[in-house]
Amino acid sequence: MTPRAGKRPVYLPGRRELSARQREEVCVGAILTQNTNWGNVESALVRLNEARALGLKELRALPLRRLESLIRTSGYFRQKAKKLKLFARHALGRGSLKEWLSGDLRERREELLGLWGVGPETADSVLLYAGERPVFVVDAYTLRIGGRLGWFGQTDYDRAQRFLQGGLPRSVPLYNEFHALLVAHAKRHCRTTPVCAGCPVRRLCRHGSKK
């Protein structure tokens, strides 16, 4: 017989379902991380947590100026404070994130994109990480790697998303893992100025093939 841990591949361990609070924190992180490194976001999240203001209801109730000061280290703090307030107000008006995000996928995505401050990457991050919906999150790393490999253009979000979703099994944990691997690869090799020495896909890439 073939020994298996379950029907899920062992390299994609199942996770306990997200709590309502965790879903909210994921959304906050998705907005704060826009065009900023995660380290700067983390310190902002810590400050929000210390102020007991990490939940959507708390954020909605928080004075704008106070919110701005708490998230200052994440950069673009005035814009992001406004984005958080708008997101919190909208989401709270639609019930729990779990229920809201489980509706028709295209409708929810369009609804998110209609919010000021929510673009494609943020919308898809909310859907995948907070809603556990099967949407591939394309980011700057994804575009850089795929662009260099010739998978799609360096700036075409929708093409990149279709390419990846078309080439991978439609699976939330797999999208999650694959994206994490892209991030790791971008940091190790596929940097702004590529480090091709030792790159595992060097021969598949323009940068690698021409020495």
Added chain:
DNA sequence: CACCAGGAATGTA
């Protein structure tokens, strides 16, 4: 000191 980091909105041609 220059540059970059897991974007998005707005204005212009």
Added chain:
DNA sequence: TACATTCATGGT
């Protein structure tokens, strides 16, 4: 449609 500019802090 395709760019350019603006927003802003912290690390290297």
